[in-house]
Amino acid sequence: MSDLRELYQQVIMDHNKRPRNFREIEQANHLAHGNNPLCGDKLVVYVKLEGDVIEDVSFKGSGCAISMASASLMTEALKGKTIEEAQAIYEQVHKSMTGEETDRNLLGKLEVLSGVKEFPARVKCATLSWHTVHAAIDSDHDISISTE
Amino acid sequence: MSNLNINAIRADFPILHQEINGYPLVYLDNAATSQKPRQVIDAVSHYYLHDNANIHRGVHKLSQRSTDMYEAARGKVRQFLNANSDKEIIFTRGATEAINLVAQSFVRPKLQAGDEILISHLEHHANIVPWQILCEQTGAQLKVIPMTQSGELDLTDFDEMLTERTKILAIGQVSNALGTINPVKSMIAKAHAKDIPVLIDGAQAVPHMTVDVKDLDCDFYVFSGHKMFAPTGIGALYGREELLNAMPPYQGGGDMILSVSFEKTIYNELPAKFEAGTPHIAGVIGLGAAIDYMWQIGIDNIAAQEHHLLEIATRKIEALSGVTIIGTAPEKAAVISFMIEGVHPHDVGTIFDQQGVAIRTGHHCAQPVMEFYDIPATARASFAFYNSEEEIDALINAIQKTQELFA
Ligand SMILES: Cc1ncc(COP(=O)(O)O)c(C=O)c1O
Numbered sequence: 001m002s003d004l005r006e007l008y009q010q011v012i013m014d015h016n017k018r019p020r021n022f023r024e025i026e027q028a029n030h031l032a033h034g035n036n037p038l039c040g041d042k043l044v045v046y047v048k049l050e051g052d053v054i055e056d057v058s059f060k061g062s063g064c065a066i067s068m069a070s071a072s073l074m075t076e077a078l079k080g081k082t083i084e085e086a087q088a089i090y091e092q093v094h095k096s097m098t099g100e101e102t103d104r105n106l107l108g109k110l111e112v113l114s115g116v117k118e119f120p121a122r123v124k125c126a127t128l129s130w131h132t133v134h135a136a137i138d139s140d141h142d143i144s145i146s147t148e
Numbered sequence: 149m150s151n152l153n154i155n156a157i158r159a160d161f162p163i164l165h166q167e168i169n170g171y172p173l174v175y176l177d178n179a180a181t182s183q184k185p186r187q188v189i190d191a192v193s194h195y196y197l198h199d200n201a202n203i204h205r206g207v208h209k210l211s212q213r214s215t216d217m218y219e220a221a222r223g224k225v226r227q228f229l230n231a232n233s234d235k236e237i238i239f240t241r242g243a244t245e246a247i248n249l250v251a252q253s254f255v256r257p258k259l260q261a262g263d264e265i266l267i268s269h270l271e272h273h274a275n276i277v278p279w280q281i282l283c284e285q286t287g288a289q290l291k292v293i294p295m296t297q298s299g300e301l302d303l304t305d306f307d308e309m310l311t312e313r314t315k316i317l318a319i320g321q322v323s324n325a326l327g328t329i330n331p332v333k334s335m336i337a338k339a340h341a342k343d344i345p346v347l348i349d350g351a352q353a354v355p356h357m358t359v360d361v362k363d364l365d366c367d368f369y370v371f372s373g374h375k376m377f378a379p380t381g382i383g384a385l386y387g388r389e390e391l392l393n394a395m396p397p398y399q400g401g402g403d404m405i406l407s408v409s410f411e412k413t414i415y416n417e418l419p420a421k422f423e424a425g426t427p428h429i430a431g432v433i434g435l436g437a438a439i440d441y442m443w444q445i446g447i448d449n450i451a452a453q454e455h456h457l458l459e460i461a462t463r464k465i466e467a468l469s470g471v472t473i474i475g476t477a478p479e480k481a482a483v484i485s486f487m488i489e490g491v492h493p494h495d496v497g498t499i500f501d502q503q504g505v506a507i508r509t510g511h512h513c514a515q516p517v518m519e520f521y522d523i524p525a526t527a528r529a530s531f532a533f534y535n536s537e538e539e540i541d542a543l544i545n546a547i548q549k550t551q552e553l554f555a
Contacts, residue, residue: 004502008495008553039494039510040524062524064492065554119498 007115007122008065011073016065021058021075033144034061034132036124041067045132052083057133064125070113071129077110083137090130097123152445152453154536160185160441161534171504174542179324179483179530180508181374182355184438188377191437192430202426204403218429221436222419225384228439229369230360235389235418239427242383243351244274246370247318249385249422250347251278253395254368255316261287264313266344268293268301269520270323270330273513275349279318288315295520299326299475307338314344321359322352325514325528326475327458327483329353336365345391351375351383355532356454356481358447361386373431378438382431385422392418399424445533453533454482461529461540471547474526482531485512488547491554493525499553500527505546 028046035042043061047054057078059071078086092107096114104111116126135145158164161183166173175183195217201210203218225237240246255265265279269292276290283290291309294302301319310317317339321332336346347368350359355376361369368391372383387395397404397415401424406414415421442450461484465471470489488496497509508528511518518525529543 004499004553007498013554039492040518041494042524064494066495122494122498125494 003115003118007119009112009115011109011112012065012069012115015069015072019059019068019072021072021079022060023058024060025056025058028056028058030136030140031142032132032136032139033142034128034135035144035146036063036067036128037146039064039125041125041128043067043071043129043132045071045129045136047133047136049083049137054078054081054083054086054137059129059132063128064122066116066122066125067128070126073110073113074129074133077108078133086133086137090134093130094127097126152449152533154453154534157445157534158536160187162186162189164534168504168506169502172542174505174535174539176529176531176535176539176543177506177508178355178532178535179327179352179375179512179528181380182377182532183534184377184379184434185441187441188379188434188437192379192434195430195433200430203429204420214429217433217436218427221432221439224436224439228354228359228442229386230362231386232362233389236386236392238385238387238392238419238422239432240370240383240385241381241428242372242374243349243370244278244372246368246383246385247275247347247349248278249398250316250318250368250370250387251282253398253422254345254387254391256282256286257396258315259286259288262313263288263315264291264311265289266291266293266309266314266317268319268330269295269516270299270301270326270328271318271320271514271516272324272349272351273515274351275318275320276516292516293319295517298477299323299328299517300477301328301330303331303335306335310339310342310344312342314339314342316345316347318347318349320349320352322350322356322481322483323475323514323517324352324483325512325517325526326477326485327352327480327530328475328477329479329481332366333364340365352481352483355450357451367391373435373438376438377441378435379428379431382428382435384435389418392422397421397424401425403427450533454531457531457535457537457540458482458484460537461531461543464540464544465547468544468547470551474521474523483528484530485526485528487523487526488550488554491550493527495554496527496550499550500546503542503546503549505542507543 025046030047041063045059048056057075096102099117116122199213201214203215222234296302339346345367348366350371354371369386374380404424472487474485493509510525
């Protein structure tokens with residue numbers, strides 16, 4: 001059960017219960033739908049870009065605790081960052097989930113997501129919002145991605 | 149109660165005796181696929197060790213032996229379903245392929261734009277998508293028998309749904325997502341009164357109950373071996389002989405022909421006409437061994453034990469607060485779909501697995517059922533006769549641990 005407590009630790013449970021930035025952004029200029037058909041996680045990520053700065057980022061949707069917490073933590077981490085900084089953070093998150101060496105300074109609070117590395121079937125839940133925000137930023141129209 | 153000695157039965161299933169994450173494996177995902185008894189595994193390996201050869205095409209000894217074993221298994225399937233003749237049993241990859249075969253070879257040639265195909269809201273995707281493909285190909289329309297809050301078919305308007313345009317009624321005997329046992333016999337009678345042929349998807353029925361296609365009076369019956377203790381990749385289609393005879397082949401190839409020239413090919417007779425190419429011979433032999441095994445245990449004993457498990461598990465789950473059973477039909481196979489309040493089913497699956505309890509979480513290839521209840525997924529525990537009462541306690545314990553973790 002210790003891996004489990006690692007996975008479902010306080011921060012995750014808290015963000016699952018009270019997701020941050022769980023709202024639409026009316027003036028969002030980038031938006032993407034993410035879908036994990038295997039478990040039915042569905043979310044929409046809204047981004048408001050000013051030049052290459054993420055002025056605001058938010059999400060709505062439903063899913064398991066891991067996907068909800070990951071999306072919530074993601075919005076907190078990316079707000080105010082440049083696209084380049086966001087990319088660097090995303091790479092660190094990805095490394096942490098696959099058990100690679102990470103830069104703790106960059107990762108910060110997001111380190112809690114690394115618990116999924118012991119649960120390969122759950123990595124997709126944790127990466128869904130990150131893939132979705134990536135797709136949103138990359139595209140200037142509404143886009144749908146799926147993690148299957 | 150049942151007459152089965154569960155410990156002796158469990159000894160037949162080597163896979164059950166292992167630990168997962170430090171806990172004894174509790175396998176409650178039988179509706180997805182069942183485990184295989186040593187008798188089936190041995191039959192398959194014995195075939196490869198001693199008898200392997202291609203069938204129907206050699207004069208040598210091994211080929212004859214393989215052919216005999218293959219055809220003997222067909223006879224067992226015939227008897228298992230109480231069909232009239234071996235010619236009515238076509239081996240397929242499983243229920244899915246059998247439904248596609250009937251859709252394309254039986255229904256498609258008869259269909260015109262505006263004709264109707266009648267299924268139900270409870271169907272597995274395997275009994276939805278082949279019909280949708282057919283509708284796209286022909287301009288026919290898919291009609292859906294609705295369901296009720298308890299997970300039963302809502303047959304209020306069933307009579308009106310059977311029209312002169314209905315070219316087939318295709319329904320599951322047992323719902324895989326909820327366990328509901330549908331009143332297929334009376335539905336078949338009503339369809340036949342209007343000359344509408346009926347296909348029954350028996351994938352979730354054959355592992356749990358005696359099936360008699362003559363008594364049901366269905367025209368087609370399909371099932372998969374892997375859900376009834378046989379290998380994956382093998383299943384069967386039962387079809388009335390006169391219907392199968394009149395149907396064009398589904399696939400072309402070797403074994404399904406009498407003679408081939410570039411001018412004209414003459415198709416083989418039943419059942420070979422529908423078994424193009426080298427079949428899954430070892431799978432067929434494994435399926436025969438699985439039927440022998442079920443006969444040896446006794447299908448009535450299997451049904452009684454599973455009913456017993458279903459009753460106990462339902463009662464224990466109902467006694468917990470914060471847990472809702474989805475699908476509460478009075479007639480059910482041993483399947484319990486449930487939701488733990490405040491916990492997404494996918495999290496439930498992971499937490500259970502950490503305690504060795506294997507269940508299915510997700511939409512169970514029945515997304516319309518999930519949409520009906522407006523939920524993304526459920527957790528589903530499904531039982532086989534080799535499950536024990538202690539395993540129900542492990543399930544209850546896993547639910548409580550999940551609730552503690554999410555408290
Ligand atoms: C009711 C039902 N029909 C059809 C199928 C499809 O079976 P297979 O995938 O073995 O072809 C299943 C399997 O999950 C099922 O439960």
